[in-house]
Amino acid sequence: MARFIIKRLSQFLPVIIGITFITFMLLYLVPGDPARIVAGRNATPEMLKAIRHDLGLDLPWYQQYFNYLWKLIHGDFGNSYRFRRPVIDILLDDAPKTARLAFMAIVIETIIGILAGVISAVKKYSFWDTLITLAALAGTSIPIYWLGIMLQYFFGLKLGLLPISGYGGFSYMILPSIALASSSTALVALMTRSSFLEVYQQDFVTTARAKGLPERRVIFVHVLRNAMIPVITVIGLDLASLMGGAILTETVFSWPGIGSTIFQAILMRDVPVVLGGTLFLAIVFVVINFIVDIFYALFDPRIRLEA
Amino acid sequence: MWRKPGNSISRIDVNLKTRWYTLTITLILVLGLALLSGCAKKEEVEKPKKEGPVKGGTFIHPLYADPTSLDPPHVQESEGYRVAVMIFDGLVDYDPKTLEVKAELAEKWEVSDDATVWTFKIKKGVKFHNGKEVKAEDFKKCWERACAKETASEVAYILAPIKGYDEMQEGKAKELSGVKVIDDYTLKVTLKYPFPEFLKTLGHPVASVYPVEEAEKAVKEKKVWETPVGTGPFKFVSWKHKQEVVLERNPDYWDKEPYLDKIRFRVFADENTAFLEYKAGKLHDAMIPTGQYKTTKADPKLGPQVITGPELALYYYGFNMEKGIFADDKNLRLAIIYGTNKRAIVDTVMGGIPAPATGIVPRGVPGFKPDQVDWDYDIDKAKDFYSKSSKPSEITLTYNTSEGHQKIAEAAQAGYKEAGLNVKLVNIEWGTYLDRLAKGEYPFYRLGWIADYPSMDNFLYPLFHSSEKGNNNFCFYENKEVDKLLEDARKETNAGKRQEIYAEAERKILEDAPLVPIYFYSYARVVQPEVKNYKWNGMGLVNFDEIWLSK
Numbered sequence: 001m002a003r004f005i006i007k008r009l010s011q012f013l014p015v016i017i018g019i020t021f022i023t024f025m026l027l028y029l030v031p032g033d034p035a036r037i038v039a040g041r042n043a044t045p046e047m048l049k050a051i052r053h054d055l056g057l058d059l060p061w062y063q064q065y066f067n068y069l070w071k072l073i074h075g076d077f078g079n080s081y082r083f084r085r086p087v088i089d090i091l092l093d094d095a096p097k098t099a100r101l102a103f104m105a106i107v108i109e110t111i112i113g114i115l116a117g118v119i120s121a122v123k124k125y126s127f128w129d130t131l132i133t134l135a136a137l138a139g140t141s142i143p144i145y146w147l148g149i150m151l152q153y154f155f156g157l158k159l160g161l162l163p164i165s166g167y168g169g170f171s172y173m174i175l176p177s178i179a180l181a182s183s184s185t186a187l188v189a190l191m192t193r194s195s196f197l198e199v200y201q202q203d204f205v206t207t208a209r210a211k212g213l214p215e216r217r218v219i220f221v222h223v224l225r226n227a228m229i230p231v232i233t234v235i236g237l238d239l240a241s242l243m244g245g246a247i248l249t250e251t252v253f254s255w256p257g258i259g260s261t262i263f264q265a266i267l268m269r270d271v272p273v274v275l276g277g278t279l280f281l282a283i284v285f286v287v288i289n290f291i292v293d294i295f296y297a298l299f300d301p302r303i304r305l306e307a
Numbered sequence: 308m309w310r311k312p313g314n315s316i317s318r319i320d321v322n323l324k325t326r327w328y329t330l331t332i333t334l335i336l337v338l339g340l341a342l343l344s345g346c347a348k349k350e351e352v353e354k355p356k357k358e359g360p361v362k363g364g365t366f367i368h369p370l371y372a373d374p375t376s377l378d379p380p381h382v383q384e385s386e387g388y389r390v391a392v393m394i395f396d397g398l399v400d401y402d403p404k405t406l407e408v409k410a411e412l413a414e415k416w417e418v419s420d421d422a423t424v425w426t427f428k429i430k431k432g433v434k435f436h437n438g439k440e441v442k443a444e445d446f447k448k449c450w451e452r453a454c455a456k457e458t459a460s461e462v463a464y465i466l467a468p469i470k471g472y473d474e475m476q477e478g479k480a481k482e483l484s485g486v487k488v489i490d491d492y493t494l495k496v497t498l499k500y501p502f503p504e505f506l507k508t509l510g511h512p513v514a515s516v517y518p519v520e521e522a523e524k525a526v527k528e529k530k531v532w533e534t535p536v537g538t539g540p541f542k543f544v545s546w547k548h549k550q551e552v553v554l555e556r557n558p559d560y561w562d563k564e565p566y567l568d569k570i571r572f573r574v575f576a577d578e579n580t581a582f583l584e585y586k587a588g589k590l591h592d593a594m595i596p597t598g599q600y601k602t603t604k605a606d607p608k609l610g611p612q613v614i615t616g617p618e619l620a621l622y623y624y625g626f627n628m629e630k631g632i633f634a635d636d637k638n639l640r641l642a643i644i645y646g647t648n649k650r651a652i653v654d655t656v657m658g659g660i661p662a663p664a665t666g667i668v669p670r671g672v673p674g675f676k677p678d679q680v681d682w683d684y685d686i687d688k689a690k691d692f693y694s695k696s697s698k699p700s701e702i703t704l705t706y707n708t709s710e711g712h713q714k715i716a717e718a719a720q721a722g723y724k725e726a727g728l729n730v731k732l733v734n735i736e737w738g739t740y741l742d743r744l745a746k747g748e749y750p751f752y753r754l755g756w757i758a759d760y761p762s763m764d765n766f767l768y769p770l771f772h773s774s775e776k777g778n779n780n781f782c783f784y785e786n787k788e789v790d791k792l793l794e795d796a797r798k799e800t801n802a803g804k805r806q807e808i809y810a811e812a813e814r815k816i817l818e819d820a821p822l823v824p825i826y827f828y829s830y831a832r833v834v835q836p837e838v839k840n841y842k843w844n845g846m847g848l849v850n851f852d853e854i855w856l857s858k
Contacts, residue, residue, distance in 0.1 A: 032738030036745065044464050044778065046476040054459035083375055084531045093548055152580065157587050164587055165580045166573065167550050251576040256549030260576055269738040 008290055019282045020072070020275060024065050027271050033057075034269045038081050055081055068275065077279075078272035080265070087276035090261060095280065097167060098257035101249070102242035104177035109185040110235055116185075117192025117231075118224065121200065132189060139186030148179040148252035165254040176253040180246050184238045191234055195227040202226075228299050236292035243284045360839070364856035365569040367590050368849065369581040373549045373574050378522060378532040380453040380460035382512040385757075385847040390552050390572055393851055394436075395515035395537035398427055398446070398494075399506055403842045403850045406619075406761040407673060408506050412441065412516065412538065412561075414492075422501040422800050429492045433561045435518050436542045443494040447486045448519040451475065454483060462513040465759060468498045468505055501798040503805060507760040540565045540852035549574050566855035582833075591838050591856075592849075595831045597711065600658040603833065612833045617671035619758035619845040620828035621664060621766065624704065624719070624751065628821050629776075629783035631750030632699050639696035640820045643730075643751070644682050646689035647823045648722030656714045660831045664824030667813050668766045671827075671845040672758065674806030680817045680824070689726035702730045706753035707740040715825070716753065744781050754781060757828075761846065763809035768793050771816050782821040789815050 035052040052058045056067065071078060077087035120132040155175060156164035163172050199205065200223050208222045209215075247259040258277060265273035374387030382391045392400075398413040410416075414428040433441045450469070453460050456478035466472055470485025485497040498505060508514065517537050525532040535543045538561065541554035552572040556565050575581040578596045585593035586609070595603050595613065603609050624647065626633040626640050633640050649663040662670070666679030704719070706712040716732050723730040735743070744752060758765050769779035772793050776783050792812035799805040834841050839857055842850045 030739065032736070032740075032742045034738070036741050037738050039461050044467060044476075046473060047460070047464060050456045050476055050478075051459045051461075054457070079530050084381065085533075086530055090548075149579070152583055157583055160587065164584050164589065165575070167547075252580060254549075254573075254575045254577065254580055256547075256574075260549075267737060 008293075012286055015286060016279065016282060017069075020069065020279060021065070023275055023278045024068065024271075025061075027269070027274060028061050028064075030269075032269055034081050034271055037269050068272075072279075077276040080270050080273045082265075082268050082270045082273075087272045090273060091258065091276055091280050094256060094258040094261050095243075097255065098243060098250075098259065101173060101177055101180060101246070101255060101257060102239060104173050105181040105184065105242055106235060106239050108177060108181040109188050109238065112181075113185040113188025114192050114224075114231065116189040118196060118219065120189065121193045121196035122219065124197070132193075136186035136189045139182045139189075142182065144179050144182065144246070145248045145252060147182055148176070148249060151175045151179055152252070165252070167254070167256050176249050176255050179252070180242065180249045184234075187238075188231060188234055191231050192227065195230050196223060199223050199227045225299055229296060232292060232295050232299065236288055236295070240285045240288040243288070244281050359857070360566060360855050361857050362566050362855070363568050364566075365571055366567050366838075366851060366854060366856065367571045367573060368851075369584070369590055369593050370552070370572045370574050371578060371581070371594070372576075374552065376531065377535045377543070377546070377552070378526075379449065379512045379515050379517060380458050380463060383461040388512060388846075389848055390554070391512040391515070391535070392539070392848060393541040393554055393570065394535050394539045394543055395512055395517060396433075396539050397509055397512070397515040398429070399509050401507075401510050401761060401844070401846065401848075403844050403848070403853070405673070406671065406845060408510065416506070418503075418800070420800065422503040422505070422798070423498045425496040425498070425505060426489075427494045427496070429494060430561065431492055433538055434559060435538055436536045436557060437518060437521070439518055441516055441538055442491045443488045444491070445516050445519065446494055447483065447488055449516050450486060450514065451481075451483050452519055452522065453513050455481075460513065462511065462759075465508050465511045465513050468500065468502045468508070470497045470499050472499070501800075503797070503800045503802070504760075504762045504764045507762045510760055541570060544569070549576075563852075565852040567851060570851050585833060585835075588835070590835075592832055592834045592841065592843075595660075595833060597660075598658050600660050600831050603831075609833055612836065613831065614834055614841075614843065615660065615829055615831045616843065617662070617669065617845050618828035618830050618847060619669055619671050619761055620755060621667060621669050622661070622715075622753075622755045622825045622828065623664070623667075624753055624823040624825060625782045626821055627747055627750045627752075627781075627783055628785070628819075629747060632697065632702065633750050636697050637820055638692045639699070639702075642689045642692035642696055642726070642728060643702070643723070644689075644820060644823050645685045645692065646723045646726035646728050647682075647719055647825065648684040648725075649682075649825055650684060651722060652715050652718045653826050656711075656718050657826065661826040661829045664826050667770070667816065667822070667824055668763050668809070669758075669827035672761055672763055672766065674763045674802075674809060676810045676813070679810070679813055682823070684722060686726045689723075689728065693726070693728060700729065702728065702751060703733055703749075704730050704751050704753070705733045705735060705740070705749040707737045708734045712753055719825075745777050747777060747781075747783050752781070755828075758846065763806060763813075764793075764796065767809055767812055767816070768797070771812075771821070784816070784819070784821045786815065786819060 035048050035055060035057055038055070039047055039051050056064060059067070068078065077091070079086050080090060083090070116132045120129045123129050152164045152175060155162045162175055166172055205218060205223055208218050244259060247263050249255065250257045250260045262274065262277035265277065370386040370389070372384070372386050374390055375384060376382055376387055377391055377394065379391065379395060382388055396411050398411060399408050400411040401407070402409050412430050412433055414430050416428065417426045418424070429441065429443055435441060450466055452458055453463050454466055454472050454475035456476055463476065469483055471480055471483040474480035475483060487495040489495055515537065517535065521536050522532045525534065533546055540557055540560050540562070542557045544553040544555050546552045551574060554570045556568055558564065573590070578594055581590060581593050582596050582599070584590045604613050628634055653659060653661055653663050665677055668675055670677065704716055706716050713734060720730050720732055743749065756766060756770060769775050771780055771782070771784050771789060773780070773785040773790050776785065789812050792808055792815065796805050796808040796812065799808060830843055830847070832843060837856050839855050840853050842853070
């Protein structure tokens with residue numbers, strides 16, 4: 001286990017450096033002058049020069065890149081070209097908000113998804129199975145944007161039960177997290193169902209029953225635990241991508257998360273924000289994958305964490 | 308192998324339990340929602356219940372993006388502008404209705420006959436929100452901070468007419484040589500060239516006054532100044548990025564105290580969401596989203612709440628006059644001009660909100676001349692001019708990537724097709740677009756121009772003077788006669804005569820057909836009935852300092 005952790009951590013650094021390099025080069029090679037975007041259309045040539053100098057854009061690319069890395073080592077992510085704020089402040093502002101929403105969505109998709117999947121598998125070909133499968137189909141095919149607007153319209157405007165948009169306490173999280181979780185919940189339910197049915201037919205399940213174990217114990221301890229591996233993968237990857245911010249959900253619900261920040265930064269060629277944001281997401285992905293691997297071992301003792 | 312789960316007795320048992328679970332969960336959910344709805348309702352806009360002007364209440368106004376900055380040298384877009392003008396004052400301001408210049412912190416001013424030397428007397432006893440009195444020296448320091456190379460201001464160009472601006476921008480000077488403090492309340496400004504419209508440029512936030520030491524300290528410590536202090540009718544309270552900016556009434560305001568207690572500027576990422584919030588009574592005003600104007604106007608409840616009017620902005624398609632297929636082919640340019648179905652664009656894409664353009668300077672700008680050109684959609688004329696042109700087999704229209712621009716371009720393309728013109732559409736992302744536009748790489752392209760200040764000069768000089776080629780003059784247009792007229796206008800101190808010269812320059816430019824003016828922008832908003840004395844002007848500004856809430 002310790003060797004496993006050390007090995008994974010040693011892979012971490014090259015991944016991060018590689019990501020900064022690729023992102024930096026992509027942004028550098030794409031035509032377009034960030035100073036122009038910062039200065040806007042009305043900029044005079046002197047202003048452009050002043051802004052380019054201010055942002056360090058008048059240096060050769062390798063110097064710009066190494067300056068960036070050097071600052072990064074010292075914990076300085078640079079300042080946004082557009083907002084002039086330190087990138088770290090922007091990320092620290094946005095990331096917890098995205099995390100709240102992502103966490104809520106994961107809770108919804110895990111509880112409802114797995115529960116629905118199990119019901120659907122246990123009651124195979126019943127009314128409930130058909131209903132759940134149909135709902136799952138709808139969940140995966142309804143666009144988040146549309147679902148978001150419908151939720152806002154009915155629960156916010158017509159019934160006046162929940163806030164339409166904005167950032168705030170628990171009540172503000174309900175509608176956006178439902179919209180965000182909709183397609184993943186469906187996926188988790190379908191995944192659980194098929195995985196569950198596969199495990200359900202295996203010999204050890206028959207053995208468990210033969211030993212006289214109650215059905216609930218057979219389902220939740222023996223079958224479900226073994227059926228969880230693919231489901232954990234889906235949920236883990238989903239958490240990682242949700243941490244990247246759900247641009248559509250954030251836009252519709254005016255949720256001030258990281259997704260819309262990075263998206264806007266890409267459009268406005270705000271290089272430090274894009275680099276910082278990408279780096280942040282890379283770290284999130286690596287860490288979550290790492291946690292998912294540990295979870296595999298917890299759920300299935302046959303999997304060993306080896307270096 | 309399948310085996311039926313459990314026996315019949317335990318199944319009934321499970322079913323009963325399931326029902327209890329379902330019932331309990333449903334109850335919890337219903338109770339939770341009821342509690343939450345109580346919380347949500349508290350958020351509704353406050354509605355004082357008296358007739359006539361009444362003090363109090365919080366005005367909740369939507370912004371459609373987080374302001375990039377509230378530090379005057381970096382206030383560059385309309386959202387930040389709208390907030391900043393409530394916190395800061397300058398020497399002059401614009402009349403909310405006519406957009407003519409009116410005095411603000413300037414008591415009076417004098418101008419030399421050639422409009423190069425301006426002397427301002429500043430009001431005595433005006434205090435910043437931090438209690439310090441405003442002196443002439445403060446203006447000088449603020450303007451110098453804006454023009455300094457280190458500040459790298461995005462809007463310093465507004466102050467470019469002042470003598471010493473270039474030296475400051477190049478980092479060769481620490482002071483603006485053109486700005487002299489005569490005494491505590493007298494400021495003398497010398498310009499590089501005669502410029503009677505100078506006064507108008509001073510209404511921009513970049514020329515406003517604030518305790519410069521506070522800004523410098525904040526920038527030094529935190530890179531940005533996010534706790535602005537000015538002399539305006541409202542004081543800064545808080546700014547939660549991408550959520551809201553809150554201002555409160557300045558009880559020591561030097562002019563008439565505002566009625567509103569507070570203004571909450573709520574930030575939205577989507578105009579449709581803001582519109583829903585308005586309908587739910589959570590906003591006092593909102594923009595009507597594109598495409599919803601007609602239905603909103605026809606709605607019995609919302610219809611009477613709609614207000615519309617001109618905005619000082621032009622949407623146009625430009626030709627490159629220096630290189631490419633249009634450069635020496637006026638017939639081809641005219642073929643495109645007559646083949647552009649402005650009316651269809653305005654009606655079908657823009658929902659009938661803006662007005663088809665009749666020139667370069669939009670209505671609402673003082674001195675505006677209607678019907679400078681009569682370039683209505685005319686298939687026959689388009690075909691005729693095309694037959695006389697070099698007849699390229701394909702023409703490319705380039706625009707920056709955006710759903711709105713695409714819809715307009717597609718509507719224009721349909722019109723061109725009817726007129727027998729084969730126009731291909733290419734969209735390019737904004738950063739790259741602007742860069743290549745400045746290099747003159749697009750023969751036929753889209754752009755818009757929004758007024759920095761309400762003046763004809765602002766629409767003609769930057770866009771068509773030869774010295775601005777590749778900077779703002781993306782048509783790469785050059786006409787000695789037009790250059791001279793624009794320069795002469797800048798020297799003319801009589802406003803009426805000046806406007807005549809600008810109008811003549813505008814006519815001359817249009818004769819050369821370097822652009823297709825498509826539409827003049829308009830605003831279309833809804834305002835709640837309890838909001839009184841609300842004015843939205845052509846610069847996209849609201850008179851929050853004069854509004855009151857009643858019911």
